[in-house]
Amino acid sequence: MQEKNRNILIGSILMISGAGLSVVLTLVYGSVFGRSLEAYVGTLTADEAFAAELAASGMTLDAVVEAMQGTLTVLLVLAVLFQLVKIAVGVWGLRRAARPATAFVAWGAVFLALGLLGMMFSGVTSVFGLCDLAGGVLGPGLFLWGGVQNKLAFRRMLAAERAAEEQQADESAWPPVRR
Template structure:
């Protein structure tokens, strides 16, 4: 197979760009966490909130710490997932002429997570658009391009047999 598959090239680039955008937005979101904590101080003036808080048996500091830890864990998982997506996209650029199982397998895996991300973030914000590019468009192009590579390899093998 002489010609490199352009769908796979575009899919790899979309996955790299989408993951990089998502990582930048996650870092920006994480950096604004402390600024948002000032809003919580106004909640202490709300008697209904304080009554609900007392019913849980937790202090405000414990609730804030738990929320911050949960958000940090989610941001960490997003960062790891997006680094994996960037690595897979970069390796995909090197495997354009082969790797039919590589593209199909990673395409299906990222498509599943892309659909979940679309359900969580929607497409009405930058994170949703990044997910649309790197989590849906890129993986679909991987699946289609992987199928094209497989057909081309089979056709080349048949022509060599004849």
């Protein structure tokens, strides 16, 4: 098990690059959306139904904008934290690609499920969709498959070592053991 699994290496690189690009795009799009939010809510006040509902709720327009910006900030922070975890797992995968760890399978399955969920919401036609495809589906899929390959190779290696030990024990036994 000295050689690193290429599927894990490629999956890790895809996860790191997809998540890194997704962090940058999340921050850029979030800041642009945050700036345009106040203007958008301002145009809503021209709608009589919205103005009446706003007056009935007792909230001011500034309170609505602050609530929406707070929600946007929380969602952006959660998205960035998730992508940073994906980057950390990708770096971990690059370093330990030769080891037969169950964590490859577990992290790959979790990120693959979340990546498929993200693909359902964003599609493939946007930049975020391409990031989800690379960093959320292809990367974790290769990560998962490489983890399964490492486990199988480790089991074969253990079986070969066990067979060699049994053969050596049989050869060194006195009196010789007949089968």
